[in-house]
Amino acid sequence: MRFSGLSVRQLEAFEATMVAGSVSGAAIALNVSQPSVSRLLQELEIDTGLSLFDRSHGRLVPTEQGLLFYGEVGKTFHGARNLIMAAQEIRELKRGVVRIGTLAAMSFKVVPEAIQQLRARFPEARTTIAVRSSTEIVSSVASRLTDVGVVDAGVSFLDAKCVATFERNSVCVMDQNHPLADSELVRLEDFCRYPFVSLGELYFRRSRDGARLLEATAANTVADIFQSFLACALIRGGSSLAVVDPFTADFYSEFGLALRPIEFDVPFRISIIVNDRSATGAAAGEVIEAITDLIAQDRITGAK
Numbered sequence: 001m002r003f004s005g006l007s008v009r010q011l012e013a014f015e016a017t018m019v020a021g022s023v024s025g026a027a028i029a030l031n032v033s034q035p036s037v038s039r040l041l042q043e044l045e046i047d048t049g050l051s052l053f054d055r056s057h058g059r060l061v062p063t064e065q066g067l068l069f070y071g072e073v074g075k076t077f078h079g080a081r082n083l084i085m086a087a088q089e090i091r092e093l094k095r096g097v098v099r100i101g102t103l104a105a106m107s108f109k110v111v112p113e114a115i116q117q118l119r120a121r122f123p124e125a126r127t128t129i130a131v132r133s134s135t136e137i138v139s140s141v142a143s144r145l146t147d148v149g150v151v152d153a154g155v156s157f158l159d160a161k162c163v164a165t166f167e168r169n170s171v172c173v174m175d176q177n178h179p180l181a182d183s184e185l186v187r188l189e190d191f192c193r194y195p196f197v198s199l200g201e202l203y204f205r206r207s208r209d210g211a212r213l214l215e216a217t218a219a220n221t222v223a224d225i226f227q228s229f230l231a232c233a234l235i236r237g238g239s240s241l242a243v244v245d246p247f248t249a250d251f252y253s254e255f256g257l258a259l260r261p262i263e264f265d266v267p268f269r270i271s272i273i274v275n276d277r278s279a280t281g282a283a284a285g286e287v288i289e290a291i292t293d294l295i296a297q298d299r300i301t302g303a304k
Contacts, residue, residue: 122283
């Protein structure tokens with residue numbers, strides 16, 4: 001391996017000789033024979049056209065050229081060692097930032113827990129999180145401004161690649177003191193008896209059962225809220241019911257809400273996306289794996 005006519009081995013022999021003060025010391029440091037070091041030094045002098053050592057008195061004494069050249073070699077090896085350290089830091093995720101775009105539903109528990117797992121393995125890893133709409137996240141991933149996107153599976157993945165998709169049924173949420181809080185399962189007819197906070201047609205008309213729920217609650221819908229967390233906030237302390245994604249419901253169950261399974265299907269589907277034209281970085285890969293594992297655990301069931 002040679003750079004501009006010089007080999008790395010020649011430079012190593014020269015540096016070791018300067019540090020040790022002798023060819024024998026350099027040979028020990030490099031674990032090679034003395035003749036090998038002497039040959040490397042001679043080749044270096046030929047390749048550089050410099051007289052690096054004065055050998056006239058039986059000792060190897062650096063010349064002025066040798067001292068000047070040693071200063072430059074020191075800079076080179078310092079830079080090389082910095083490159084080695086940089087490579088190690090990149091490998092151990094001590095450098096760089098993984099940028100995550102996520103739906104609000106996944107920002108309460110899943111994404112934060114995934115980042116905690118990343119930091120447990122790589123304490124110096126850095127992350128940024130932006131809570132946005134799915135279309136905004138897809139655009140950001142396609143523009144390489146975001147590394148990992150967690151989005152609604154129903155959007156177009158233009159210039160983005162889906163690496164995983166999950167589906168979970170929505171759940172019914174209510175105040176913990178609601179009459180239905182003791183129910184094992186909430187049925188369609190139950191929604192006709194209480195005020196209903198709806199997430200709107202876009203959420204429910206994706207499934208036949210969701211459309212049925214809209215029709216059944218048309219007369220008693222008191223609000224159309226297009227974010228699950230707002231629906232959860234609105235029903236606290238009252239008699240209203242709402243059907244929301246299980247991830248948001250699980251988070252709000254710690255703040256006075258009860259969540260129960262429903263007897264019909266209102267699927268909530270999410271996808272993890274990355275850029276379609278660039279490789280996924282190590283940190284992004286770790287985050288994707290953690291999110292996938294957390295969702296796959298399926299801890300959120302709506303059971304009491």
